[in-house]
Amino acid sequence: MTPSERALRADAERNRQRLLDAAQALFRERGLDVGVAEIAQRAGVGRGTLFRNFPTKQDLIAAIVIARMKEATDYGRTLLDAPDAGEALFGFLEEIVGRQQLDRCLFDAVAHTFLANQEIRAAHADIVGGLDDLLSRAKEAGAVRSDVGAMDVLMLVKGVCEAASALATTEPAVVGRQLDLVRAAISVSGTDRPLRGRAPTLADVERAHPPTPATVAEASA
Amino acid sequence: MTPSERALRADAERNRQRLLDAAQALFRERGLDVGVAEIAQRAGVGRGTLFRNFPTKQDLIAAIVIARMKEATDYGRTLLDAPDAGEALFGFLEEIVGRQQLDRCLFDAVAHTFLANQEIRAAHADIVGGLDDLLSRAKEAGAVRSDVGAMDVLMLVKGVCEAASALATTEPAVVGRQLDLVRAAISVSGTDRPLRGRAPTLADVERAHPPTPATVAEASA
């Protein structure tokens, strides 16, 4: 947070990175339940070192989540220049799903608790923003119906991730199939029925996950 | 399991039901994390009584889940006589989502662990069967594209539930909107693109959640 933290010593930085890598790998393999002891061991450092870098297991998780979200956002930006706006959008959706499939448990965490964390909230908003840009272009290009919003799409995609994770291990092809159905859902079809209600907004989601007093305090510390 | 268990004494049966009701209510309010102590207290019984009726917290949860699934299946059957096959199908989907919204955490549990339980597996298969019947009728009536399978639909619906639970507390209308999108996804539109792969089957899902040796033993006990 405070930029005044003097740069880490070389070995400290190295260890920090090792911890992130080890945690990431273990979380992928076995979920968030892996113990800190094992993470430290896999990283080849002592437990003390882990807690020096990340005072709390949650902090460690959050660091990984944020890094992953930023990667996705960056990828989305590169698609803004793509010639076919529709394909760009659907490509982004594929990418998001692919990433969430890899790091399933991490995004579970985001959904349930971590939107209370300010940094994660910001990273999330960035992704939504990027998606919104891609969606707007796709609408202009006539590839997507005009009455769906970014959160509509994001919810569908999140849903696909969740549902797919139940059986993706044995049938990865199913994910693509589900995405095809999402595509059918939001494409212009000529026989579209109107959608109920209004498009949900980012604010709606954030309102449902208020930052806790604890995280606010933490952020200002 | 064994039908030879002699009927419970009146007060025992009463307590059993109280426990189910209390657990159900608490799970709805605060998720599966509520402790057994609190459940017993809310039911107005001692902890010993809880464990006599349900040797394990998991058993308690499973009992509730199975009851809920059976209710949904029964409702589905009543729709088989409805005049409009398309509306019947979509009505069933609304119903499923509504139920899952109420008992969010329970179905999380199912997805993650409980398909290993034979009874739950059977109840799940029944629901899929019912959905399949409704879907077939809707296809014959020309309301739904012919290349989607019951599991395709179920996955979409499950996805909607998951995604919605993230913000349903503040915006219940969003769920209906997502269901409209699901409807758009599987309706005949004239401009349908082919779907990747083949329709997933119940067997695909079950294969991904093999019954554990433990549950097999438990079922035969």
Added chain:
DNA sequence: GCACAACCGGACTGCGCGGTCCGGTTACGA
């Protein structure tokens, strides 16, 4: 080459929860 930051890693604490035990009590049901 030296001072000190960073690391090691075992021992320890605290916590919460599921599950067990049991002696004393209640109320069902025949």
Added chain:
DNA sequence: TCGTAACCGGACCGCGCAGTCCGGTTGTGC
């Protein structure tokens, strides 16, 4: 009425894990 099944509920156990402490060690940066 009476035998007994079922209940009560406090005490207790075990477990696993996050997080702390600390004395001894290593290796970085100046």
